[in-house]
Every structure is written in structure tokens, then in C-alpha cells.
Amino acid sequence: MVPARAAAIAAEWFRRLIGSSLSEMPIEGRGRFYGRTRAASEWILARAYRGGWPARVTRRLGLQRRVRVVYEHVVVPQWPRVHPTLRIAFASDLHAGPTTDPSLHDEALARVRELDADVVLLGGDYVFLDARHFPPLADRLAPLIAPLGRFAVMGNHDLWANDAAIASGLDRAGFRVLCNESVALGEPFADVSICGLDDPWTGARNVTAAFAGARAVRVLLMHSPAGVLLTKDERFAVALCGHTHGGHIALPGGVPIVAMGPNGRRHPHGRHELPQGTLIVSRGVGATESPLRMFADPDVLCVELTPPTSGDAARRRAGSARDA
Numbered sequence: 001m002v003p004a005r006a007a008a009i010a011a012e013w014f015r016r017l018i019g020s021s022l023s024e025m026p027i028e029g030r031g032r033f034y035g036r037t038r039a040a041s042e043w044i045l046a047r048a049y050r051g052g053w054p055a056r057v058t059r060r061l062g063l064q065r066r067v068r069v070v071y072e073h074v075v076v077p078q079w080p081r082v083h084p085t086l087r088i089a090f091a092s093d094l095h096a097g098p099t100t101d102p103s104l105h106d107e108a109l110a111r112v113r114e115l116d117a118d119v120v121l122l123g124g125d126y127v128f129l130d131a132r133h134f135p136p137l138a139d140r141l142a143p144l145i146a147p148l149g150r151f152a153v154m155g156n157h158d159l160w161a162n163d164a165a166i167a168s169g170l171d172r173a174g175f176r177v178l179c180n181e182s183v184a185l186g187e188p189f190a191d192v193s194i195c196g197l198d199d200p201w202t203g204a205r206n207v208t209a210a211f212a213g214a215r216a217v218r219v220l221l222m223h224s225p226a227g228v229l230l231t232k233d234e235r236f237a238v239a240l241c242g243h244t245h246g247g248h249i250a251l252p253g254g255v256p257i258v259a260m261g262p263n264g265r266r267h268p269h270g271r272h273e274l275p276q277g278t279l280i281v282s283r284g285v286g287a288t289e290s291p292l293r294m295f296a297d298p299d300v301l302c303v304e305l306t307p308p309t310s311g312d313a314a315r316r317r318a319g320s321a322r323d324a
């Protein structure tokens with residue numbers, strides 16, 4: 001009975017594979033670019049990884065590395081000097097599924113809680129392979145507290161799964177999902193907006209809508225660094241994203257062997273000063289095809305936006321004098 005059912009499932013999948021176009025496979029979500037190769041590899045992985053044994057084994061053997069906190073400090077020139085510091089906690093690529101052990105989520109979210117941030121932001125890719133992996137992660141996200149709000153955007157793996165179910169789960173867990181829209185924070189940061197861009201690669205990204213009505217200080221929240229290729233005409237204080245996993249499997253020094261998506265080679269992780277503003281790329285937390293990472297340890301970000309100090313002002317004046 002079981003082999004007969006497995007054969008029927010395989011036959012149906014094969015029929016859909018052959019009957020589909022070269023570039024797109026029918027999926028539950030609204031993501032673009034879900035091609036036949038990906039469909040085939042995910043079909044195989046979902047069966048090979050059944051029960052989540054890769055995550056369990058690698059975690060038990062100590063091969064899933066600990067989650068680091070990466071601290072970054074961004075000076076916002078237009079803020080009055082008396083303005084308080086805004087602390088943002090950012091986590092991305094949690095990838096609930098067979099290659100990420102839930103204890104890694106516990107560890108990452110404990111780091112986020114310890115940061116005692118004003119705002120918590122999530123950069124997408126909540127699942128790998130199937131949205132049905134999301135509810136236990138949603139239960140872990142729900143108790144996070146941030147006095148000025150919790151916001152999220154969607155990633156490519158979410159849009160290739162049942163993204164509507166994931167978005168509802170985030171909403172129930174207290175996160176506002178931003179899809180090409182901005183939201184202003186409350187006092188004393190009413191001049192700060194979080195601008196959420198839909199996934200730059202597979203989503204229906206709309207930069208104009210994402211920045212519409214934004215206040216003077218803009219925090220761009222997006223899934224991948226490819227977003228900065230689209231936002232050339234917009235300025236932001238800081239843009240936060242994940243997606244790259246720092247290459248996931250990298251060479252010593254964190255140089256990715258394979259670039260993860262557009263701009264993944266140029267901005268694989270870390271801080272980058274761009275004409276539009278400061279871009280910070282997280283290596284994310286979880287795993288996709290390979291439960292193992294190499295020279296790309298998982299991280300969460302603690303980003304502080306501060307007004308300029310008198311030292312910053314003096315450095316700027318010296319810079320202008322040199323440029324003149």
C-alpha cells in the first residue's frame with residue numbers, strides 16, 4: 001500500500017514536472033523563478049531529510065556553530081545631538097525545516113532577547129522546503145518583546161512555500177509583515193521609518209511604495225542585498241538584510257565559494273558604505289540544502305543608530321576641508 005502511494009505521488013510530481021514550463025513550476029506561494037531544477041532537488045531533499053535527522057545529527061555532533069551577535073553602530077547626521085540611541089535587533093534566515101535544529105532558533109532568539117532592543121526586525125526565509133515547518137518557530141517568536149514594534153519581510157524560500165500561511169503566523173506572533181510599505185516608529189523616534197521591501201529576487205518588489213511617506217531617517221528592511229541594486233534613487237540611514245548566509249560554505253576569511261544570488265558576491269556579509277547609505281548583511285541563522293556551514297557562522301545583528309558626537313562633527317568638517 002505504502003509503495004503504491006509513493007509511486008502515485010512520484011508519478012503525479014513527474015507529470016507536473018514534464019507538463020510545466022522550463023522556467024516556472026506550480027507552487028503554493030507567489031514567488032517567481034521556481035524552476036524545474038529547484039523543484040526536483042527540493043522534492044528529493046524533502047524525502048531524504050524526512051524527520052529532520054540532518055539537523056539533529058549535526059547539532060548533536062557539535063557541527064552547527066554557535067550564534068554570534070554582530071554589533072554595528074551607525075551615525076545619523078540629521079539627528080539632533082540630544083536624540084537618544086535607537087537599538088535594533090535583526091535576525092534572518094531562520095529556516096525552520098529539516099536542516100536547522102530548533103535549539104539553534106532558541107539560541108538565536110535568546111541572543112535577540114538579551115539585546116533588549118527598541119525594535120526587532122526579521123529578514124525573511126522563515127522556512128526551508130515547506131511552510132508546515134513554521135508554527136513551532138512562530139511559537140518561539142511570539143514572546144519576543146520590543147517597545148517600538150516588531151516587523152518582518154518575506155524571503156524567497158517563504159514565497160516558494162505557502163507564504164500566506166507564514167504571513168498569518170507572523171501576524172499572530174505579533175509581527176507586522178511589511179510588503180512594499182513604510183511604517184513610522186513612535187516617540188521618541190517618530191522621525192524614523194521602517195521601509196519594508198518585498199523580496200528583491202522572487203517577490204513583487206516596489207521600491208517607490210516601500211519608501212512612500214517615509215520619515216527623514218529610513219531603515220530599509222529587505223531579504224537580500226540585491227535590494228540595493230533597485231534602490232539607487234533612495235537614501236537610507238541603514239539597510240538590513242540576510243539571504244547570503246555569508247556563502248554558507250566559505251573559504252577561510254569568509255569568502256563565499258558560491259555567490260548567493262545577485263549581489264551576493266559583492267556584499268556577502270558585513271558592513272558596506274554605499275552612496276545610498278549603510279548596508280549591513282547578516283549571515284543569518286539557519287540552513288537550507290546543507291545543515292553544515294563553513295567559515296560562515298550564524299549571527300544576529302545589534303544595530304545602534306546614534307546622533308553624531310562632537311568628534312564625528314569634527315571629522316566631517318575635516319573631511320569637507322580636505323575635499324574643498
Ligand SMILES: [Fe+2]
Nearest residue numbers: 093125243284
Ligand atoms: Fe536563506
